[in-house]
Amino acid sequence: MKATGLNNYTQRAMKGRKLMKLDKVFPEGTRTDVLSQEITHDFVLEIFDKAKRARSKKKKEELLTVAETLSKNIGKWLVE
DSSP: OOSSOOHHHHHTTTOOOOOOHHHSSSOOOOOOOEEEEEOOOOHHHHHHHHHHOOOOOHHHHHHHHHHHHHHHHTTTTEEO
């Protein structure tokens, strides 16, 4: 068997099967990214709390804007 970076069990289980590349499964134009955080009520409340504790007015306004935008997207995911 070729050295594919897979362990021996995986190589034996996949013997005779063709590997598919992700490029062939997903349609063209899609991106592969990393999910970093689910937007939940608690996550939005944490940002509101950070805004309350912020000292500068500019930082407070930025955090409130972010929290407002995230509150409209609860249940979705942040992507890096």
